[in-house]
């Protein structure tokens with residue numbers, strides 16, 4: 001059983017608890033303690049981090065989605081794939097990359113000699129942007145501590161940033177995916193390979209060939 005797909009009871013948010021129903025009423029020390037308790041960097045496991053994310057209301061995206069889509073997969077993975085954000089299917093199922101783009105991703109992984117369970121899959125924002133719009137830079141920035149802690153806990157050898165939003169959120173807010181894809185980058189000491197998002201491959205099959213070349217670079221790196 002994958003622990004990250006479990007239907008653990010949803011932790012109440014900081015602002016739902018009796019003690020913190022009115023944050024303004026907290027003493028300064030209590031505010032610091034509450035803030036630290038909900039700090040992603042304080043989580044000592046992916047399960048603990050998922051609990052924090054499930055209770056998160058740090059940005060406006062949480063009010064418009066059904067659930068937080070934290071991520072799933074191998075907690076010791078050498079390869080992590082980071083996408084843009086949950087879509088409608090992901091929001092409904094609570095799992096990343098389960099729609100058409102997800103099925104294409106599965107085929108890309110199989111063609112690369114990987115199984116979905118070999119890797120870890122998550123997104124730059126954990127809550128679905130309304131209407132599947134691109135997450136805003138400030139939303140990416142607010143959610144980033146969850147991804148940072150995920151990477152600190154997993155310590156993969158390679159991160160694939162799939163699409164412009166993930167690449168801009170991780171590497172460079174001005175990055176153009178058409179220019180940067182297929183080139184090795186680094187994030188917090190981890191090798192990063194930007195690729196086109198699988199959804200872009202569905203819209204433009206001409207992007208499949210270069211993406212296959214990018215995946216071959218990743219597999220070559222991992223098999224060194």
Ligand code: SF4
Pocket residue numbers: 053056057058059060061062068125126127142143146
């Ligand atoms: S997108 Fe991230 S920061 Fe925003 S509410 Fe969801 S988990 Fe929290």
